[in-house]
Amino acid sequence: MRPHEKFWPTRLPPRLTLPDTTLVYNLEVSATRYPHKDAIRFFGRRLTYAELKRQVDALAGWLQRVAGVAAGDRVLLYLQNSPQFVIGTYAILRADAVVVPVNPMNRADELRHYVTDAGARVAICAADLAPIVAEANAGLPAEQRLQHLLVTRYADAMPPRTDIDEAEAPPPAWLRWLYAEAPPLAGATAWLDALAEGHVPMPAQAGPDDLAAMPYTSGTTGFPKGCMHTHRTIMHNPIGGALMSSWGADAVSLAAVPLFHVTGMQYGMHAPIYSGATVVMMPRWDRELAGRLISRHRVTHWTNIPTMIIDMFGSPNIDKFDLGSLRYLAGGGAAMPQAVAERLQRQFGITYAEGYGLTETAAPTHSNPPERAKLQCLGMPIFGTDARVVDPETLRELPPGEVGEIIVHGPQVFKGYWRNPEATAAAFVEFEGKKFFRTGDLGRMDEEGYFFITDRLKRMINASGFKVWPAEVETLLYKHPAVQEACVIAARDAYRGETVKAVVVLRAEARGKTTESDIIDWSRAHMAAYKVPRLVEFVDELPKSGTGKVMWRALQERENARAQDGPR
Numbered sequence: 001m002r003p004h005e006k007f008w009p010t011r012l013p014p015r016l017t018l019p020d021t022t023l024v025y026n027l028e029v030s031a032t033r034y035p036h037k038d039a040i041r042f043f044g045r046r047l048t049y050a051e052l053k054r055q056v057d058a059l060a061g062w063l064q065r066v067a068g069v070a071a072g073d074r075v076l077l078y079l080q081n082s083p084q085f086v087i088g089t090y091a092i093l094r095a096d097a098v099v100v101p102v103n104p105m106n107r108a109d110e111l112r113h114y115v116t117d118a119g120a121r122v123a124i125c126a127a128d129l130a131p132i133v134a135e136a137n138a139g140l141p142a143e144q145r146l147q148h149l150l151v152t153r154y155a156d157a158m159p160p161r162t163d164i165d166e167a168e169a170p171p172p173a174w175l176r177w178l179y180a181e182a183p184p185l186a187g188a189t190a191w192l193d194a195l196a197e198g199h200v201p202m203p204a205q206a207g208p209d210d211l212a213a214m215p216y217t218s219g220t221t222g223f224p225k226g227c228m229h230t231h232r233t234i235m236h237n238p239i240g241g242a243l244m245s246s247w248g249a250d251a252v253s254l255a256a257v258p259l260f261h262v263t264g265m266q267y268g269m270h271a272p273i274y275s276g277a278t279v280v281m282m283p284r285w286d287r288e289l290a291g292r293l294i295s296r297h298r299v300t301h302w303t304n305i306p307t308m309i310i311d312m313f314g315s316p317n318i319d320k321f322d323l324g325s326l327r328y329l330a331g332g333g334a335a336m337p338q339a340v341a342e343r344l345q346r347q348f349g350i351t352y353a354e355g356y357g358l359t360e361t362a363a364p365t366h367s368n369p370p371e372r373a374k375l376q377c378l379g380m381p382i383f384g385t386d387a388r389v390v391d392p393e394t395l396r397e398l399p400p401g402e403v404g405e406i407i408v409h410g411p412q413v414f415k416g417y418w419r420n421p422e423a424t425a426a427a428f429v430e431f432e433g434k435k436f437f438r439t440g441d442l443g444r445m446d447e448e449g450y451f452f453i454t455d456r457l458k459r460m461i462n463a464s465g466f467k468v469w470p471a472e473v474e475t476l477l478y479k480h481p482a483v484q485e486a487c488v489i490a491a492r493d494a495y496r497g498e499t500v501k502a503v504v505v506l507r508a509e510a511r512g513k514t515t516e517s518d519i520i521d522w523s524r525a526h527m528a529a530y531k532v533p534r535l536v537e538f539v540d541e542l543p544k545s546g547t548g549k550v551m552w553r554a555l556q557e558r559e560n561a562r563a564q565d566g567p568r
Contacts, residue, residue: 003400004380004449009369015384016240018411020208022231023270024093026238027053030276034249038278040083041297044168045159047083049276052090059091061199066189067122067148071096071205074214076114076123076146077260078102078133080283083157084191085259086269088124088150093231096206099213100226101260105528108135109476113223116144118214118418124150127182134185151182152191154283167292174284208232214418215262217359218469226418227359236412237363238271240383244353244367245328247301249276252325254302256282256290257465262363263332267303277301287312291321298325305465306336307495309352313340323348328370332356333465334497338375355379356451357412359467360427360437365408366451378443378451385410388431389445392457395429398444403454406443407436459552461490461498466530468500470552476527477502480519482510487542489556491535492563502533503555505542 008014019025027049030039035050063069075092077099079085092099100118102111104126111132114120123146125133130151137145155178158164170178182188206212212231216224241247255268272279280297282290291312293299309329312318329344330353341352351371356378357364365387368379381387385408389398392405407429414437416424428435440458445451461468470488477486485505493499502523506514516536523532543551 002381002386002449003445003447007372007380007448009371012243012369013383016236016243016411018208018232018235018239022093022204022206022208022210023212023234024056024090024204024206026270026274027056027090030273034276037249037276039273040086040279040281042083042281043158043164043170045157047157052083052087055087055195056090056094057201058195058198059087060094060201062150062189062194062197063091063095063097063122064202065199066194066197067150069095069097069122072211073097073122074100074118074120076100076102076118076120076125078104078106078111078123078125078129079152079260080104080126080154081255081259081264081268081281082126082152082154082283083281084124084126084152084154086273086279089259089265089269090273092124093206093212094201094204096204096210098211101213101215101265103258103260103528104129105530106132107526107528108132108139109479109526110528111136112139114216115140115146117223118226121147122150123148124152126177126180127151127153128177128180130182130185130188134183147187149185149188150191150194151185151188153180153182154178156191167296168289170283171286171289174286178283206231208235211415213265215260215265215359217467218472223475224469224472225420225423228415228418229362230415233412233414234266234270234362236383236410237266237357238274241267241271241364242275244369244382245301245330247271247275247277247328251275251277251301252297252299253277253279254282254290254294254299254304255279256285256302256304256308257331262357262359263303266363267301285311287315288317291315291317291323294326295322300325301328302326304329304331305333306331306340306352307334307464307497309344310337310340310495313343326350329353330355330367330370332364332378334462335376341375353379356453358439360414361408361410362412362414365410365412368450374450376452378453380449380451381408381410383411385412386434386436387445387451388436389443389451390431392442395431397431400445400447403442403444405457406439406441406451406453407431408439409434409436413437461488461500463493463499463530464496468531473500473502473527473531473533476531477504477519477523477533479526480522482506482514482518485542485550487550487552487555488533489552489559491559493534499534500531501535501537501559503537503539503542505539
């Protein structure tokens, strides 16, 4: 018996019996059970389960019969949170294809890698992002380009402007992209036109062990890798999450975490659809809108990242929001400050349930049961998951209290990296006759089986829950004509926790002419906003080892020492 099993809630089974069905079948069940119930609410417009299924089927038919999508094909989904994201996801799955969610903050240079690495020929995108897709496509050889592009306006799923009341009104800064029109593009089809064609999809063929989604993650190399998840590996956490949080058809969830991210995907889309619950959809984070939506729709469940709670508590209108309907708050990606967690408990009677997971595990492997949560803690291994702390060199299991690498084995663990057998082999280790995934995170386990993170083996920056991989940012920075060398490290940030700092050696001809702002402005145009260096430091040279490798850890330790010394 593992230590945590003594403290696992008696109301929950120790492991789950997963259905031998697909994610699409979950939608069919909920649409049959609750056809007239709201599946999604978006700025006041309501989409029932019956209508959601009708649009999914029509779009799946278009993907197959017009765009030529076949079983196993990868289809890019490049959108903010919206009904179209949900419809697009389930339509791709209904077509027996594989969803490749792409961060809508990515720029053309980044998007090209997703197109070529996934071998995608079809993409679904928002109107404001269509020019980026066109730019990315134009920079590729003809044989690698996207062949079909489906373009939607967010306004396609919204009520007329005059029908949106003040409580649900989007911030003025959002209006430009919410109502953006796509420019004329060769090979592009309008979303509403595709739905209007009314194509009927072919009989579904996918099974639970077929690929369903391929979210990308980076690492020590400069290029993101596709994580292969099946219907079964994804199915585990929505079912477990629904049990853990007492999530049923009467739940109302706020989808504020991006759906392209595994946490948002699971708890802003798959778990509610499995449960027949209602999702209140936010395309981006805004604390005032979130407070109004929770109040208006009596939101009961909200999975988030701690910075959202911190930001909402900073609102001048916090006392005007009616948050009394909230029954379950959970999340991860960054530690919840103890003072904030205590305020939640004191003011609202809610225990924040922190969890831990990765893209490779389709979100959580660990979670804090609300009835026995510990602060600043990853939680205990969830349903059927085995987690250990081992010496990263010898792989010897370490006793409680000692720090080592966290490794996990469970039904939610991915099948490997897409077309990258070397990286896949390096990511797993045999332990006690089972295949464990090496998380690259250093942590410890206490005597009761709860896990705590202490550091990272992998180079990674955690900025408000967004994972930034320095090697990827460095690869992009080297494209700047003034940059000779670059090393990316983490810097402390009062709000984001960590932020991105670039230590740069300029080319001789650029010295004295290129400023820190020049590097930052260029980065904004070439990479997703959360990856952009907020700080730039110019140096004459980077520290290197005897073999010529940049000693990034020395720069990181120097930065950490500066932060401890306080403002200079």
